[in-house]
Amino acid sequence: MVFNEKIVDAGELKHIEGKIELYWIYTSGEAGDRFFKALKDEGKFLAAKCTCCGKTYFPPRIYCEYDFSETEFVEISGEGCVRAFAVATLDNNEESLKNPEIYAIIDMDGTDGCIIHLLGEMDAEDIRVGMKVKPVLKSKEEREGRITDILYFKPV
Amino acid sequence: MLMEIERIKGLNFHKKQDVAIVGAGITTFKRRLNETGKELSYYAVKQALEEAGLGIEDIEMVVMGSAPDAFDGLHMKGEYLLDGSGGSDRPYMRVFVGGGTGVFAPIAGYWHVASGLADVCLVVCEEKMSSCHPHPQSAFKYIWDPILDRPLQPNLIWIFALEMRRYMHVNNIKHEDIALVSVKNKANALDHPAAQLAERITVEDVLNSEPMALPVRRLDVSPPSDGASALIMVAPHIARQLTDDPVWVAGVGWALDTTWWTNRDLYFPRYVAEAARMAYKMAHITEPRKEIDVAEPYDPFDYKELHHMEGLGLARKGEAPILTREGVTARDGDLPTCPSGGLLGVGNPIAATMGVKVAELYWQLAYRAGKRQVAKEVTRGVAQAWGDLMQVGTVVVLSNKR
Numbered sequence A: 001m002v003f004n005e006k007i008v009d010a011g012e013l014k015h016i017e018g019k020i021e022l023y024w025i026y027t028s029g030e031a032g033d034r035f036f037k038a039l040k041d042e043g044k045f046l047a048a049k050c051t052c053c054g055k056t057y058f059p060p061r062i063y064c065e066y067d068f069s070e071t072e073f074v075e076i077s078g079e080g081c082v083r084a085f086a087v088a089t090l091d092n093n094e095e096s097l098k099n100p101e102i103y104a105i106i107d108m109d110g111t112d113g114c115i116i117h118l119l120g121e122m123d124a125e126d127i128r129v130g131m132k133v134k135p136v137l138k139s140k141e142e143r144e145g146r147i148t149d150i151l152y153f154k155p156v
Numbered sequence B: 001m002l003m004e005i006e007r008i009k010g011l012n013f014h015k016k017q018d019v020a021i022v023g024a025g026i027t028t029f030k031r032r033l034n035e036t037g038k039e040l041s042y043y044a045v046k047q048a049l050e051e052a053g054l055g056i057e058d059i060e061m062v063v064m065g066s067a068p069d070a071f072d073g074l075h076m077k078g079e080y081l082l083d084g085s086g087g088s089d090r091p092y093m094r095v096f097v098g099g100g101t102g103v104f105a106p107i108a109g110y111w112h113v114a115s116g117l118a119d120v121c122l123v124v125c126e127e128k129m130s131s132c133h134p135h136p137q138s139a140f141k142y143i144w145d146p147i148l149d150r151p152l153q154p155n156l157i158w159i160f161a162l163e164m165r166r167y168m169h170v171n172n173i174k175h176e177d178i179a180l181v182s183v184k185n186k187a188n189a190l191d192h193p194a195a196q197l198a199e200r201i202t203v204e205d206v207l208n209s210e211p212m213a214l215p216v217r218r219l220d221v222s223p224p225s226d227g228a229s230a231l232i233m234v235a236p237h238i239a240r241q242l243t244d245d246p247v248w249v250a251g252v253g254w255a256l257d258t259t260w261w262t263n264r265d266l267y268f269p270r271y272v273a274e275a276a277r278m279a280y281k282m283a284h285i286t287e288p289r290k291e292i293d294v295a296e297p298y299d300p301f302d303y304k305e306l307h308h309m310e311g312l313g314l315a316r317k318g319e320a321p322i323l324t325r326e327g328v329t330a331r332d333g334d335l336p337t338c339p340s341g342g343l344l345g346v347g348n349p350i351a352a353t354m355g356v357k358v359a360e361l362y363w364q365l366a367y368r369a370g371k372r373q374v375a376k377e378v379t380r381g382v383a384q385a386w387g388d389l390m391q392v393g394t395v396v397v398l399s400n401k402r
């Protein structure tokens, strides 16, 4: 069985280039619609509590995935604790990032859920697992009802 | 957070017949191969048929495993790969659970034969990641929730950095303990003819390699690769005609945790523990650390080998780094782990890693692993993979005793 020697330049191979030219429109769903409207219009954070087992989902959902019961929306503070963090130095194409980006999983107060988002206004060396953080939102005029309406989380 | 296992119910098990593996094949794993995915599949199948002493006409059904369509750049990749996989004019299906596919495809092959639907089933796994530009990593941009995650431009590497951080934090593990896995596996791969990244490196090399998303550095990570692998799974009466030393499938298990991956604690792979519980129950294994002789846990990152050993019950929580440091997991140790060289050393063509997980275990238990053969006497081994949104565990237990 013969295989070519390691080839790292695609241009050396007989090949053609191609694209899949499509784009998509994603809807945010029933729970997402409520969540993003509250965030955009009122700067509030909503979670969803299961009416059967009491598990509180964040981000909110209309159903409990474990007992298949309905949930009800509850307001939460939006604050939380850093569960884990990563300091990204390369982008998706493995190009160097000029300014490393710090991503964290944030354990949201008053819920059984977490969110993944950026950390800001702090140096990587100062971040600790368990650290208390709060969200920094765009101004009301700039908010579009997207997860990026939260700019980042910063230390409390 | 609920972390207990044994949530999964109803592991009822009524098989029609036992299942043996009688042949395996693997292509070279490389960053970029000239061969198309169909051609790679053909080479792997040809090798497996040769080892089994069978022809393609003897194959009754075919299972194909391949990960996201985005790598090859074709939707319906299963159909595209059909002819090179020996699937023409046969019952053929593609299975796909992301990175878990390399062990899930043989599980699907197992149920084809165990159910009595087929007596001879060919399992083929293929991945051609090099077609995808600007980098195969870009394809992973599109596995996230489009509303909640994707606007933040997540990258798979830093998702794993979060998990590695959590594992290190909860168990108080240092990066140098984790780096030993990369050192071991890349050295093991020196004896693998298909290897892409076999080399002798040191812990310092790992700790000083290029930062990707800290704590993850370049040498903590397996490379994207092109490659294919194949297995032949047969009923007992066929195995008897072909060989005196078949390797038997003693147990299979798989489980998925919630898609909301941020909502689980990341330090322990509960989904692997559930999948292992299912496979061990089937294989009548109650003390895996004592009853498993050789292991091929999924190692796309060095910390994942440790994480998965703990999920598989081969080490207590936080104990896997200690076993590694003590040489227990070396090829001449008491629990040889990734004797193939794993994904870190041989390469990571996602689904095709079946060739360094289940196929390696088969070769080890058949005493056909050549220079890679572990020192100790072996009867039973476990292979495992992991994938989707860090949520699927797939486990196969093999034994050379029926």
Ligand SMILES: [Zn+2]
Residues within 6 Å of the ligand: A050, A051, A052, A053, A054, A055, A064, A065, A066, A067, A068, A069
């Ligand atoms: Zn509930």
